[in-house]
């Protein structure tokens with residue numbers, strides 16, 4: 002029993018500490034994991050050869066490259082929302098000594114014609130026309146068409162995309178990329194010194210530009226560190242629960258052994274010898290359990306953290322060594338301490354006291370409660386069960402604390418799950434947009450041979466077709482334009498909507514929808530990154546034209562680069578543009594396939610595009626939350642299990658007597674389960690408010706990290722029915738933990754304990 | 759508190775009861791009858807199987823072979839729940855070490871026996887109080903076991919055993935943990951109970967207890983009945 006509990010608790014502790022460690026420096030973790038480049042440099046290929054670069058790089062600790070590099074301009078015929086150009090690097094594989102890329106979707110390019118894009122898995126890229134696997138990119142000026150075969154993420158931000166070296170040659174590289182790691186890279190001076198070392202002896206003017214890891218780190222601080230707050234909360238919760246359980250179990254085991262201790266004393270062992278024997282008996286299972294727990298904890302933590310910090314693109318984050326050491330040392334110390342206190346008491350007890358202490362709780366505790374319970378109108382096994390916790394107040398308190406924390410975690414987890422699901426539903430507009438149809442490019446150019454099909458009908462005809470086809474409820478048409486906020490170099494994507502955009506799922510958090518020309522609606526992240534507010538006026542540039550627009554509202558979506566506007570505003574910028582996308586909400590019960598067929602019968606050029614990419618990030622959070630909650634719940638239930646086992650062992654005589662006067666097995670089970678369910682109910686009543694408070698703290702902190710707003714629907718996630726269910730959760734955690742030992746207590750034959758002892 | 763059958767009929771009947779614990783044989787073919795209104799003492803050396811015999815009658819354990827019938831009920835045919843209900847209705851037990859619940863008052867310990875059957879707390883307490891008065895311990899009803907003397911505790915235990923008007927009262931060394939005076943009081947109590955018709959089956963080492971309370975003594979040696987004699991009681 003001690004072994005099992007210590008193993009599980011150690012697992013929990015390793016995971017908890019691993020979470021805390023990881024959450025303290027996720028960027029550095031991810032950077033270390035990927036062997037991120039401390040310095041990324043690009044060199045002029047006409048001035049320096051690869052051999053010279055390799056030779057010069059010797060002072061660096063590790064080097065990757067030289068890789069051929071080019072800024073590849075993309076031709077027309079792209080889907081909307083795609084970039085105009087991409088910094089592309091030729092690399093044969095994603096590994097290597099520096100900048101080991103995490104290919105999180107698809108695979109690495111292995112032949113010409115394939116391209117892998119750099120994308121952070123967490124970033125929302127669900128907009129219309131966003132690239133997915135198998136998307137085609139056509140290089141401008143008659144260049145090749147490349148197929149997206151994978152998405153990778155580079156914490157070092159070493160490129161926008163990668164192709165195999167042979168393909169790179171065909172793209173006419175202009176620069177060579179070198180990625181360096183230095184032994185010392187903690188300060189700007191050290192990085193500058195490193196840079197000097199690896200560029201010494203190179204022709205002057207060969208170095209085109211560099212990017213330092215410290216600069217990236219500064220940027221990353223503002224990145225979505227969304228996981229950190231909740232991992233910290235779960236980490237601390239896990240640590241507390243595990244410690245409580247260990248104390249409870251170990252001290253319980255020692256108290257249960259009092260009788261044994263008494264016998265040893267009667268045999269003539271000195272008090273200190275007794276204590277030594279006892280501590281030794283406890284330590285062996287504890288140490289075995291601890292070792293197993295560390296192994297299990299590492300495995301679990303690794304899979305959890307990898308999931309959690311996918312957004313840093315680093316695969317397989319491990320538990321730092323100090324966590325293992327801390328667990329290996331800390332858990333046995335905790336065990337020893339919790340064994341020590343009661344053992345110390347055993348040392349001073351006389352043999353006779355010790356013999357009796359183990360079997361019968363001293364009279365006088367909770368008597369008043371028992372007297373009151375004897376008289377109330379409940380089945381006697383229930384009222385007896387309710388009285389049991391009073392017989393062992395300290396143990397009951399520890400058990401209660403474990404249940405409280407268990408319920409707190411469940412409450413927090415359920416709340417987080419609901420908040421995130423609400424957020425995801427709102428942000429991805431699931432349930433609002435049933436169908437997205439792609440009409441082709443906006444420009445006047447004729448369609449290219451292998452480009453996407455293009456709508457046969459005109460824009461108004463297409464919209465009319467979609468509306469008149471049976472089953473349509475709401476239809477919007479939209480066109481995207483790449484624009485720039487005046488005075489900055491940041492690319493924005495502005496989507497201009499026409500039609501029933503109020504009905505297509507965007508949640509307006511502030512202000513109102515646009516109702517005239519020159520109006521836009523933006524996201525919280527957009528406002529924060531540019532220190533703007535609803536009501537401000539901004540200038541947007543596109544293709545030499547400028548337009549002043551007013552921010553009239555703020556909607557819920559998770560991109561700082563997307564702006565929503567209306568058709569009237571588009572007329573000010575590019576009046577000739579046709580809609581590229583149609584979003585349709587169908588009447589309930591309409592068959593999607595039938596509708597699409599009917600529409601395509603009218604215009605075969607309209608293509609159904611892949612819908613919203615289910616947010617990998619939210620899924621990762623949910624999975625993590627569920628796993629952590631299950632673990633915490635299990636450990637808490639185990640604490641209850643242990644308490645019931647100990648109580649049962651101590652109360653063998655009482656149980657025997659109760660059976661001798663006719664208590665049925667069902668009544669015995671009922672009594673024991675009730676005793677713990679009562680703790681569970683109290684645990685629920687205390688744990689739920691704690692969980693709600695934690696939720697109120699964690700969600701805004703997470704949202705802040707993600708630079709999104711916290712609308713009320715993310716905070717008000719505890720309707721009364723749910724609270725009732727959560728109280729039940731406490732009772733269930735406790736009841737389940739009690740059920741097994743209670744049933745076995747109910748079944749044992751007790752004839753002998755009544756006569757002997 | 760008498761049994762509803764007439765005197766002279768077998769209330770307890772053991773037929774060829776054998777009980778093994780692993781290798782060792784605790785009871786080896788014991789057949790025995792206890793008639794209604796009788797007081798039977800089981801005596802024998804330590805380890806001879808007396809307590810085991812009592813457990814068989816109480817349905818606390820099942821014989822390896824043979825049958826136990828009490829008040830017409832074959833205990834072998836009952837499941838665990840049936841046995842519990844049987845104990846509730848048909849038997850009362852008292853032990854050498856009393857086995858009272860420490861955190862219930864004397865009265866609540868006794869009332870408990872009735873409350874398990876669903877009797878309300880107030881009714882159970884009322885009946886318990888009657889018994890306390892009959893047994894002369896009414897003044898101690900609100901005291902906790904730890905504060906009672908051994909003799910008082912055993913009388914509380916007797917009261918508890920009588921709560922549900924058992925057909926047979928089983929006692930295992932009821933005076934074993936008591937001093938002479940307290941032991942005598944308990945003996946008197948048992949004798950009184952028998953004289954108003956309560957069937958008794960008691961296990962004891964104590965020759966005096968046997969001669970004073972029992973009308974018949976059964977000698978058990980090595981799990982077998984070695985002898986049986988009728989006694990003239992010497993009150």
Ligand SMILES: Nc1ncnc2c1ncn2[C@@H]1O[C@H](COP(=O)(O)OP(=O)(O)OP(=O)(O)O)[C@@H](O)[C@H]1O
Pocket residue numbers: 753756779782783784802803804805806807808809810811
């Ligand atoms: N639960 C048990 N498991 C194994 N052996 C048992 C068990 N109960 C009793 N025995 C064995 O059965 C035999 C009879 O035991 P029992 O307790 O009936 O004797 P007893 O006559 O009551 O003795 P005493 O006078 O000392 O109380 C003994 O040898 C004992 O060791």
Ligand SMILES: [Mg+2]
Pocket residue numbers: 756808809810
């Ligand atoms: Mg015995």
